[in-house]
Amino acid sequence: MLTTDGSVTEKLTGARAPLLRIASVTKRFGGVTAVDGLSLDIQPGEFFALLGPSGCGKTSLLRMLAGFESPDAGSILLDGADIAAVPPHQRPINMMFQSYALFPHLSVAGNIAFGLKRAGMSRAAIDERVGEMLALVQLQGLEKRRPDQLSGGQRQRVALARSLALRPRVLLLDEPLAALDKKLRQSTQAELIALRRKLGMTFIIVTHDQEEAMTVADRIGVMDKGRLVQVGTPRELYESPNSRWIASFVGDINIIEGIVVAQKGSLLTVKTADAGTVIVTGTAKPVAGMTVPIAIRPEKIRLSAETASSELANALRGDVVDIDYLGGVSVYRIKLTSGAILRVTAANLVRSEAAFFAIGQHVSLSFPPDACIVLDK
Numbered sequence: 001m002l003t004t005d006g007s008v009t010e011k012l013t014g015a016r017a018p019l020l021r022i023a024s025v026t027k028r029f030g031g032v033t034a035v036d037g038l039s040l041d042i043q044p045g046e047f048f049a050l051l052g053p054s055g056c057g058k059t060s061l062l063r064m065l066a067g068f069e070s071p072d073a074g075s076i077l078l079d080g081a082d083i084a085a086v087p088p089h090q091r092p093i094n095m096m097f098q099s100y101a102l103f104p105h106l107s108v109a110g111n112i113a114f115g116l117k118r119a120g121m122s123r124a125a126i127d128e129r130v131g132e133m134l135a136l137v138q139l140q141g142l143e144k145r146r147p148d149q150l151s152g153g154q155r156q157r158v159a160l161a162r163s164l165a166l167r168p169r170v171l172l173l174d175e176p177l178a179a180l181d182k183k184l185r186q187s188t189q190a191e192l193i194a195l196r197r198k199l200g201m202t203f204i205i206v207t208h209d210q211e212e213a214m215t216v217a218d219r220i221g222v223m224d225k226g227r228l229v230q231v232g233t234p235r236e237l238y239e240s241p242n243s244r245w246i247a248s249f250v251g252d253i254n255i256i257e258g259i260v261v262a263q264k265g266s267l268l269t270v271k272t273a274d275a276g277t278v279i280v281t282g283t284a285k286p287v288a289g290m291t292v293p294i295a296i297r298p299e300k301i302r303l304s305a306e307t308a309s310s311e312l313a314n315a316l317r318g319d320v321v322d323i324d325y326l327g328g329v330s331v332y333r334i335k336l337t338s339g340a341i342l343r344v345t346a347a348n349l350v351r352s353e354a355a356f357f358a359i360g361q362h363v364s365l366s367f368p369p370d371a372c373i374v375l376d377k
Helices: 007-013 058-066 108-118 123-136 152-165 182-199 210-216 234-239 244-249
Strands: 020-029 032-042 047-051 073-078 093-096 170-174 202-207 219-224 227-232 254-264 267-272 276-281 291-296 302-304 315-325 329-336 341-347 362-366 372-374
Touching: 020 058, 032 058, 032 073, 032 227, 047 058, 047 182, 047 210, 058 093, 058 170, 058 202, 093 152, 108 123, 108 152, 123 152, 152 182, 182 202, 182 210, 202 210, 210 234, 219 234, 219 244, 227 234, 227 244, 244 254, 244 291, 254 276, 267 291, 276 372, 315 341, 329 362
Parallel strands: 047 202, 047 219, 093 170, 170 202
Antiparallel strands: 020 032, 020 073, 219 227, 254 267, 254 291, 267 276, 291 372, 302 362, 315 329, 315 362, 329 341
């Protein structure tokens, strides 16, 4: 018999049972399939991010987890029990909306206490819990203010406190930081991570911001057209994308195509029109004559004013045609002799103007074979 914490399954299989199991879930709105046969396991205490472009189905999936929408097919299991028939207010799952949805006529304390009153808690228990939540989100002293007397960041904290007050098993976050400025968004991301660790709760966040997903999440599920394209840790998605689409969507990337002309162990010799002949480390099993896309992250390419050594596996020449100065790094666009453009990111380690490359400057580029990602498709 499966216990609610999955301990029996863990003892028998050595693996922890998922808290949430989404099994072949499909959701249609008229003739549009928003979620298409999606399956996913989410573990207890995990911070999971659903990442994807607008219209990919991530919010529709979140609303089904919350109970605001019902699947047309498939099942959603919480601790092994199907929750399809459980209404939203009876699920141990709370959702924090992008708009925060605070009650304008209620104070901060009143907003946080709203769900607790509906749950029938005593006045003393409500006051104690509200005090805990105010301390948790660092809003002590503001309990009597109304939402229109708060900053955007403070309203976000009230919405978070209200969502956490009932101590749900799962907290759903629908683009909760989208309205915040960059500095406040970064500090709030850190606070969310700390809260999740302190509470031991499972968080699921929906976002289209790649940097945000990679900052807060233990694992990320990238969605496109209602399907999960890849699930992995931030490092796995960035360093080992399973397709050209993922490589292009997650982070910045250079992609060149070529034909495999030789293979020696894990090293492939690939002839390209853009970068000549390059040596790459292959993880798949391409064969001679096969056309393969090769992905190279901009920060993996070394840029130099000196002529690259002939001993380097991959050495190219080009001219700087554009520069984006971003403070900590500069992004250079380099036009190769073939006419192709490669993006190269270099850390700005010193302040001296002489350390930077200039538009029009002739430069050398190089990258090791293991900096390349040979994509399957």
